[in-house]
Amino acid sequence: MNKIHIQEDLSGLRAVIGDRGDVFVIIDKNLREFYPYFAGFQLIELETSERNKTLETVAMLVNELLERGADRNALIIGVGGGITTDIVGFTASVYKRGVKFAFVPTTLLSQVDASIGGKNGVNFHAYKNMIGTITQPQWIYMCPEVLRTLHPRELRAGTAEALKTFVLFDPHCYRLAVDYFAELEEQLQKSGSYLLNGKFYGEERLMELIGCCARYKCEVVERDEFEKGERRMLNLGHTFAHAIEKVCVSTGIMHGEAVAIGMVLAAKVALKMGMTDSDFVEELTADLKRTGLPVEIPIDPQSSKPTEMRILVEALKKDKKVDGDHIHSILPCALGDVKDVNVPLNKLEEIAGDLR
Ligand SMILES: NC(=O)c1ccc[n+]([C@@H]2O[C@H](COP(=O)([O-])OP(=O)(O)OC[C@H]3O[C@@H](n4cnc5c(N)ncnc54)[C@H](O)[C@@H]3O)[C@@H](O)[C@H]2O)c1
Ligand SMILES: [Zn+2]
Structure with a gap:
């Protein structure tokens, strides 16, 4: 089940990720100030809105992952609020029939709720969270540092x-x-x-x-x-x-x-x-x-x-x-x-x- 790491800031994240080369970070575009923590990893930016929480976005991410050579052993890390973790969890759980994924939730709502429990997915037409899976992340890394910029x-x-x-x-x-x-x-x-x-x-x-x-x-x-x-x-x-x-x-x-x-x-x-x-x-x-x-x-x-x-x-x-x-x-x-x-x-x- 979910392994949760709770630390003060993002400085402990590298140790949790470990020494591996096949890490793909999918990150909310609004979180530019946190990009430096992910230097050296493949970074894929995500436009986050309920309108963008769609199968088209999943297809775009699959395309990016394929182009960047993500194979079945890759680790995909979703960094952002509940929209990001829902989309990334779903994408990873279907990409090449499922690859490992983890989350760094950056809103309070996603830390206490959305990132935990394995429910992920996207909206379909007017229906919220209509398409998805229940697949658990490898781990979830939470810290108050990322919440300091929240509205x-x-x-x-x-x-x-x-x-x-x-x-x-x-x-x-x-x-x-x-x-x-x-x-x-x-x-x-x-x-x-x-x-x-x-x-x-x-x-x-x-x-x-x-x-x-x-x-x-x-x-x-x-x-x-x-x-x-x-x-x-x-x-x-x-x-x-x-x-x-x-x-x-x-x-x-x-x-x-x-x-x-x-x-x-x-x-x-x-x-x-x-x-x-x-x-x-x-x-x-x-x-x-x-x-x-x-x-x-x-x-x-x-x-x-x-x-x-x-x-x-x-x-x-x-x-x-x-x-x-x-x-x-x-x-x-x-x-x-x-x-x-x-x-x-x-x-x-x-x-x-x-x-x-
Ligand atoms: N899977 C589940 O079990 C579950 C449970 C509850 C909610 N959800 C889903 O979660 C989504 C809502 O999550 P949310 O409220 O985190 O939304 P969100 O991901 O849209 O984030 C809210 C806003 O905050 C911004 N943001 C994110 N982190 C920030 C930070 N550190 N500093 C400043 N701004 C930041 C985002 O860019 C966005 O504009 C919904 O789509 C809902 O369906 C899923
Ligand atoms: Zn709720």
């Missing part, structure tokens, strides 16, 4: 996924994470940056939280690689998030932001179903807010009002988790107590008005 919204998007994992598995780490990321936000408000003397404020705490979160995801994947059961829990907040991303696309909402709102909505559904109490819903909402994440459905720029819950529920009905007149939902009832529940669609329609 605050990108960092918060990763915070949402990390908090999701801790809601599922670890109330203690959840509280440490809320406190840490809330302090980071304060630091940002005070000084305009998360950094202090060139490093993240409290960077060792950040490293520990990333490591802890990554380990939880690894363990779940180890127990349920092909998502037959427990791995589904990681979709906490995601059913609503996907509906929000679809319906509120004009607001420019990011996936992680939608996950934060989705977790709050899922907790409100749990409350309406008598599975939790209002204290928990209020605590979760306040915690996410403290870390700078949105907790309410965004304002539609055209109507200047939040998108109506009724419209979100309509979008939910088209989700792949709908099974007849029910939808499989992951509902948080307390920290460390999350349930996989079949919620009747008519119940959702009935309570829609009370969810905001």
